[in-house]
Amino acid sequence: MDHNNSDLFQLLGAGGGGGYYPAAAMLMMDHHQHQVSSDDNMSAIETEASHHHQQQDRALAALRNHKEAEKRRRERINSHLARLRTLLPCNSKTDKASLLAKVVQRVKELKQQTSEIITEFETLPSETDEISVLSTADGGHGGLIFKASLCCEDRSDLIPELIEILKSLHLKTLRAEMATLGGRTRNVLVVAADKEHNSIESIHFLQNSLRSLLERSGSADRSKRRRAMDRRFTPASS
Structure with missing residues (x-):
């Protein structure tokens, strides 16, 4: 029992012979309820703060995963572009748009050659x-x-x-x-x-x-x- 509660109990017993003091009893009950309410509020605040921290941790983890996935995606794209540069008549300084244009042109040429081969095969x-x-x-x-x-x-x-x-x-x-x-x-x-x-x-x-x-x-x-x-x-x- 804390110091404040001890004083209240002393006040209740001050009448000698264990007299009953309703006002003092009500005061002690109000004090106890206020303390319980304060404890509940603190517990709710701590729970909300913990939940908020968990949400922040999850958001940070998701952001890190997204950044890592985006980094891997860029690395794959750059790897494929580098491979295309070795297959086509261009150099490492060729920008992506020019490189893709060369790829489109080469695909068209290959399709034409394939069509000619198929036609020739059908003629055999x-x-x-x-x-x-x-x-x-x-x-x-x-x-x-x-x-x-x-x-x-x-x-x-x-x-x-x-x-x-x-x-x-x-x-x-x-x-x-x-x-x-x-x-x-x-x-x-x-x-x-x-x-x-x-x-x-x-x-x-x-x-x-x-x-x-x-x-x-x-x-x-x-x-x-x-x-x-x-x-x-x-x-x-x-």
């Missing part, structure tokens, strides 16, 4: 005999443009026969590509029909003509292979 002959005829565009003035492809065994009379077919169908050759590989050939023709013979039926005529050419080519190849086999297995005369 396959192991399967095949034909295709597609209408690609309107050549103007009502004229149709076809793209025809023929893949078969290579033979010397193939091109002359192709030329005769185009002449008979009144088709004008706009572009021609030919690729040979391993005794096989692929011919890709872009042709246009003239006004007088311009019709969608020209596609069917061209398909049928190329199919007949392909069948003749296949028959000639089979005959050639049979003759080669016959020479191989015919015993020599004594």
